[in-house]
Amino acid sequence: MQPAYPSARPAPEAARHELLFLNCFRLAQALVYVGLSLSPSTLGWPKLADVGLARGMAVMFLLFALGLLSLTRRSSGHIRWTVSGALTVDIVAAVLAIATMHDARIGIAMMLAVNLAAGALILPLRLSCFFAALATLGVLGHSVFEIQHGDIGMDRELLESSLFGLAYFSITVLCYVLSRQIRASEALAEQRGVDLANLAQVNELIIRRMKTGVMLVDDANRIHQMNESAWMLLGNPAADQRDLGRLAPELSRRLYHWMTSGKLDESATQLADGVPEVVPRFSRLAPNDDSHVLIFLDDTSLVSRRAEELTLSSLGRLSASIAHEIRNPLAAIRYSAQLLAESEDLPPTDQRMVEIINNHCVRLNEIIENILQLSRRERSRPETLDLGMWANQFVEEYRQGNDLGEDSLRVIQASTPVAALADPQQLQQVVWNLVQNALRYGRMPGESARVMVVARHGEHGAPILEVIDRGPGIAPKVAAQIFEPFYTTHEYGTGLGLYLARQMSEANQASLEYVRVAGGGSCFRLVLTPARAGRTTGDAAAAG
Known part of the structure; x- marks a missing residue:
């Protein structure tokens, strides 16, 4: 479970504003100390207990404040130690200022509260309370010291110091709680911004990859945006061509007719040469806004498919x-x-x-x-297979169950294991169908069939299983249709064997294609999914 608030110590970038405010206030505080210590003696206020110590402390504190202000950006990497050291110096300087400029003790103590509050915005709670306790001890210690030296009226100042200590702790805790709530709000706002940006990217990606073409057109008939499908359906125009009237005059005419009459022409039209016909649909971005129109281009070939x-x-x-x-x-x-x-x-x-x-x-x-x-489109149950071992086992089982006669069926496998992910039962049906066709049709007239089952690595290490024969091959026009259902060139064929083989291949995230062999023959190539790294490779029985 995640905490309700973020970490108490903010990130360096988030705390830079608080650190800058603290350093600027410290500079103003140092200038006040310098002004009080250098005030003319004729004014008589404040009365300085030790002029040299007061002026030396004020000047040194001013130099310290200027140095920290100049190093604000550089110190953001070690902000916790920087603020801790600076608060220690602030407390020591405030106690010395109270001791040397006794008349201004209330104002000095109040300014120290601002230092502690700013520190609580940056530091963890325990460390902030430590500095509040240190400031309280400093103020109380000065009052106790004055009482021990017999100064009259210091009992009232002891009460004031105690109240200041209580205020230091209260302000520290309050600022720490406010800091946590502010950090939580900032983190939530930042997360919401990231989520909105991601959602916008996802929406843009979805629109870009939609099969339906989408375009945004303004009232000047100019295209503002379009996705990839619309760009292809318009004939791949150049990036600077944005005039709808020039790119697709028929679409522009239909848009004008729809905007003026409100009637939609739902007949199919071709927007460019060599692209499918589309049925355009129009929609306004807002009910009463005619300045922008969304155009949807429905590809009729997708509907037909x-x-x-x-x-x-x-x-x-x-x-x-x-x-x-x-x-x-x-x-x-x-x-x-x-x-x-x-x-x-x-x-x-x-x-x-x-x-x-x-x-x-x-x-x-x-x-x-x-x-x-x-x-029966059964779900595939993929297993990790060594295609070489699997092919040897398949050929052996096929020889035992079928009389080959003078025909030959052999295996060619790579020297290294070919690991693939597939359902062994469905792979058995696919390869059995391919081998059966190769033995039946993959032979020259008057010769015996020679069929090979090849297990090898393809490009980028993809596992490949091929069934190759040395027959007459398949004509290009026929090869383009052999995977269609119910298509056959044999009088006793059903036209479903290769169609089912490709369907089962796709169910196993594999691709089945026909490749013509140079010098005569046919090759049915099955490109399977590689097995995940780190898994043991074995045959179908071992994987099961």
């Missing part, structure tokens, strides 16, 4: 429900075909028909599995 995402999401849920309904009769068909295939007197023609039924049931089941994966 959002609508596409919603459509895909709805389509995924619909497909999942249909897939569940298809699965039960499909299982019955496949089970019946298996029972029919076990018949001993089945003609060869019927056996071929049963084989076709089984093959299509397997293909249909794969389609259902892909659709169900599209609808």
Whole structure:
């Protein structure tokens, strides 16, 4: 829990004003001492007990005050010791002034109270009370000394000295409490100022990074401010181009039409060549202020992309429900075909028909599995993996579960461990899909497939996992669409494999891209998230 007030000892910068006031008052106090000590004897006031001592003390104190005033800025680094030493000299000088200029004792004692009050604004409470006690002892000690020497009427002065001591302590405590409250208010105001500045920076950053373009236009049709999206939607104009009528005549026309008629044209328009179409919206800064208008530029491509995402999401849920309904009769068909295939007197023609039924049931089941994966977007559970060890384990499991025949599947790994952060189960699905495609399509006609799983370090140490084949590659036009859902070039393909692989990669903060291999072949590169430093690297089983 934080304290209600800041520390009793203020920072050097915060206490500089109090220190300057104390040094200026000390100089005025020294001038008073000099004036009293040098007053003509014909005036008879004040009566000096020792002229030499009074004048010497006054001059020395004046020099001391001038020296401290000149060193105000330099002494701010050691303010506590500076103020403590100065207050000690102030008390000694005040006691000597009372002793040598007895008639002015009340005024001198009152001026000393100002020194103690200023010191309490700077010093901690205990130290401030110490100097209040020292001043009280000095004033009382002088009165007691005078009583012991038999001076008449000193009993009344002893009472006055006691009252001054009480005032010293009261003023010290009061100024200390006020100082704490002032420091708390200053700290709170400073914190509020920092919070407001941070909030303003956050708001500016949010507006600057908004996908919607935002502009502030005055009544002279001049652009005052715009964010990055608005700058791009206007065609990246130069910094000195601020006239909306020249930058975007159509937008300026719509703004004028809205300001005069109050009607908004919601049709899309293109403000510059090579930029998306936008739908402009207008809003005044104040209800009755026509001098400034906010213009919002909604990118229609973002709206279309959002609508596409919603459509895909709805389509995924619909497909999942249909897939569940298809699965039960499909299982019955496949089970019946298996029972029919076990018949001993089945003609060869019927056996071929049963084989076709089984093959299509397997293909249909794969389609259902892909659709169900599209609808089940499970959260990733990342673990720290050594990609080299993981790739060797994956290839070994793949060979055991699939008959490669004459095809080859091997691992190439870096000499040093490649640590990455990923969900091993989802990574297994992604790489299995990529290897399956590489073995199926990544071969030259009449040749066996040669597929490599490469684990290596990329630029800046990023962990990379690649699936490379030596097939004919993918045409550039086709490569630009292979990650889109339901896009396929194979008559038996579903178009969901690579789309699901990229979705699962993004769920693991990784990126999946296609890279054409020089000399023929394809490369699907998966750039993963590096493992955090200080964590032990291991395979999936060890991490689990």
